[in-house]
Amino acid sequence: MRKTRTTRRAVAVMAAAAIGTSLLAGCASDEETGSGTGGTSADGKTVITVGLFGTFGFKEAGLYEEYEKLNPKVKIKQTVIERNENYYPQLLTRLASNSGLADIQGIEVANIAEVVQTQSDKFVDLGKADGVSKDDYFGWKWQQATTAEGKTIGLGTDIGPMAICYRKDHFEAAGLPTDRDEVGKLWAGSWDKYIQTGKKFMNSAPEGVKWVDSASGLYNAAISSSATRYYDDKGEVIYKTNPDVKRAWNVAAEAASEGMTDKHELFTDSWNKAMNNGTFATLSCPAWMLGYIQDKGGEKAKGKWDVAPAPKPGNWGGSFLGVPEASKNKEEAIKLAAWLTAPTQQAKLFAERGSFPSAPKSYDTPEVADAKHEFFSQAPIGKIFSAAAEGIPTQVIGPKDQVIQENIARTGLLQIEQKGLSPAKAWDAATKAVDNALDE
Structure with missing residues (x-):
């Protein structure tokens, strides 16, 4: 799930330039903002409008410019709303009225299930587009944007395969191995092993340094590596009885109640400052997180961080592009x-x-296969994240996944960290908050 989107930087591929920050819905926007529909420009070109939230990076990576050179009769106009929490309600309003829509609209993974279930008639079936093959994408990614009848309303842009980012200097000070292969073996296959490693770290941790940044980030990583989450395949809410949810909760609650977390809420100033000050040793890292750490950690942290495989593969992030039926330049938008x-x-x-x-066929390209990250001790990020992506479990994404997860994190886990609630009382508070939100 994407909570915050920040501006991306360039990724280090072979030559090791800096990797970009998150595709989350939130902190920074592209230069162009507003809304608009396609049409024809004054010089007779077909104008294709692309409505997005945050920074997808298409413009910054030069893809629009490349496409316009390949198609000289086309002009692309990008419009952006900074935060998905503002973008998504507007998208629903415009879908309802069939007006004000861009020719292409971005859809965040946390909203894709609701859009598929309630708005599929408002979008073109991109599964039938020329040159598009479901075999290019992970099956679970394709399915997330596909209705029960087989209509695919969105094409996947990115995914968020996870690793663990760790501070080598803190590991060394605590007597733990620092080599990424040896580090990965410490917790391979189990989040419980990750907690046990954290307890060893805390016994000899440098002064003022915690094992992990936050209970909510840890919970998100653990539940994202489970095959089931909040809904079953019939669309029923099952989070209270799902053992995978309770296992992920127990992992995060144990870390919080035993003082192993740095007690931060994700994407806040205190979390950013903690990265800069180096007050935690590990955090769960989707691919997009590397640039965020580099940005907030600063030059003084360069070479102190490294990347190891997560205990289990999981996914945190991802979006889609859809073409509304109301598009004024539908055929060009599909292309x-x-x-x-x-x-x-x-x-x-x-x-x-x-x-x-989100397209595994790209993993053998030099841009991905040979990617290394200078800031993270030349970690072979292309290989690490490709392997993680191949192991991501197929999950049921429900229409209110984001609501459930945010309440578990904020009303539950954050209260253990910041108010000293017991895990049992925090769970009760979280479930009450979830039920109230689902009833609204």
């Missing part, structure tokens, strides 16, 4: 959406902006 999400362009976007491809 552009298909081109932007094709494996070749996904590899380019990773190289320039850090968006990890």
Whole structure:
């Protein structure tokens, strides 16, 4: 799930330039803002409008400019709303009225299930577009944007395969191995092993340094590596009885109640400052997180961080491009959406902006396979995240996944960290908050 979107920087591929920050819905926007529909420009070109939230990176990576050179009769106009929490309600309003829509609209993974279930008639079936093949994408990614009847309303842009980012200097000070292969073995296959390693770290931790940044980030990583979450395949809410949810909760609650977390809420000033000050040793890292850490950690942290495989593969992030039926330039918009999400362009976007491809065919390209990150001790990020992506479990994404997860994190886990609630009382508070939100 994408909570905050920040501006991307360039990824280090072979030559090791900086990887871009998150594709989350939030903190920074592109230069152009507003709304608008396509049409024809004064010089007779077909104007294709692309409505997005945050920074997808297409413009910054030069993909629009490349497409316009390949198609000289086309002009692309990008419009952006900074935060998905503002973008998505507006998108629903415009879909309801069939007006004000861009020719291409971005859809965040946390909203895709609701759009598929309630708005599929408002979008073109991109599964039938020329040049588009479901075999180019992970099956679970394709399915997320596909109705029960087989209509695919969105093409996947990126995904968020996860690793663990760790501070080598803190590991060394605590007597733990620092080599990324040895570090990965400490917790391979189990989040419980990750907690046990954290307890060893805390016994000899440098003064003022905690094992992990936050309970909510840890919970998100643990539940994202489970096959089931909040809904079953019939659309029923099952989070209270799902053992995978309770296991993820127990992992995060144990870390919080035993003082192993740095007690931060994700994407806040205190979390950013903690990265700069180095007050935690590990955090769960989707591919987009590397640029965020580099940005907030600063030059003084360069070479102190490294990347190891997560205990289990999981996914945190991802979006889609859809073409509304109300598009004024539907056929041209379909061509552009298909081109932007094709494996070749996904590899380019990773190289320039850090968006990890949802198209596995791009993983053998030099842009992905040979990618290393200078800031993270030359970690072979292309290989690490490709392997993680291949192991991501197929999950049921429900229409209110984001509501459930945010309440578990904020009303539950954050209260253990910041108010000293017991895990049992915090769970009760979280479930009450979730139920109230679902009833609204």
